[in-house]
Amino acid sequence: MIKFIVAKNYDELSKKAAGIIKSVVVLNNDAVLGLATGSSPIGTYKELINAYKNNEVSFKNCISVNLDEYKGLDGENDQSYRYFMNDNLFNHIDIDKNNTFVPNGLNDATEECKAYDNLIDSFGGVDLQLLGLGLNGHIGFNEPADSFSMGTQEVALTESTIEANKRFFEKVEDVPKFAYTMGIGTIMTAKKVVLIASGAAKSSIVKQAFFGAVTPNVPASILQMHPDTTVILDEESATEILELI
Ligand code: GLP
Numbered sequence: 001m002i003k004f005i006v007a008k009n010y011d012e013l014s015k016k017a018a019g020i021i022k023s024v025v026v027l028n029n030d031a032v033l034g035l036a037t038g039s040s041p042i043g044t045y046k047e048l049i050n051a052y053k054n055n056e057v058s059f060k061n062c063i064s065v066n067l068d069e070y071k072g073l074d075g076e077n078d079q080s081y082r083y084f085m086n087d088n089l090f091n092h093i094d095i096d097k098n099n100t101f102v103p104n105g106l107n108d109a110t111e112e113c114k115a116y117d118n119l120i121d122s123f124g125g126v127d128l129q130l131l132g133l134g135l136n137g138h139i140g141f142n143e144p145a146d147s148f149s150m151g152t153q154e155v156a157l158t159e160s161t162i163e164a165n166k167r168f169f170e171k172v173e174d175v176p177k178f179a180y181t182m183g184i185g186t187i188m189t190a191k192k193v194v195l196i197a198s199g200a201a202k203s204s205i206v207k208q209a210f211f212g213a214v215t216p217n218v219p220a221s222i223l224q225m226h227p228d229t230t231v232i233l234d235e236e237s238a239t240e241i242l243e244l245i
Contacts (some may be wrong), residue, residue, distance in 0.1 A: 014043030034129035067140035130191035137218035141181035150185035
């Protein structure tokens with residue numbers, strides 16, 4: 001069953017999400033954190049940086065595995081998800097960078113995806129997975145499909161995702177067309193999932209994903225079957241489900 005938290009605004013949403021992550025790390029110093037990119041988690045990461053600076057939490061023994069990476073971008077490229085994570089979180093906390101993992105977008109797809117799954121297995125899976133929500137219901141880069149993906153795989157990004165992500169690039173043509181993403185099967189084995197979504201544009205997909213049918217056409221809908229998922233919304237993204245929760 002999904003637990004819903006409706007925060008007043010993005011700041012409060014970020015504080016709630018960071019609070020859950022902090023509590024997991026405080027209870028389990030060497031937690032394996034599954035992390036996400038996109039604009040949604042930026043505030044959460046800011047809160048975690050503040051908490052670290054205020055000595056409320058240390059990430060020294062944590063391991064992180066990110067959800068996804070664009071194919072063809074190397075970690076030095078400022079549009080890569082590796083760069084995003086360094087810039088928005090890892091450079092500002094005490095996590096050992098050698099213990100932070102993002103798929104390598106330059107490696108061969110088959111080899112990289114297999115290696116990434118083996119890596120996650122070797123850590124005993126993910127303790128807490130943070131997720132954003134794509135406008136079409138994607139999680140990680142698991143786009144709507146005929147079946148739920150299992151492990152890490154190469155995916156072709158949909159037009160809607162390319163369109164949504166073009167804001168980070170100079171031109172739409174610069175947005176990579178392929179990515180490597182952790183699979184839905186792996187996300188579902190995370191002990192705890194925290195999904196954050198803010199803004200009016202997400203209100204309709206929030207309703208579809210969490211109150212509609214469980215279907216690979218809306219990948220996030222599978223979380224209805226996860227034993228410990230918390231969805232944190234702000235008032236704008238929650239408008240269509242307020243009466244249902
Ligand atoms: C990208 C990422 C997802 C993210 C989604 C939503 O496609 N691969 O992990 O959840 O965008 O992004 P935003 O939080 O910017 O709306």
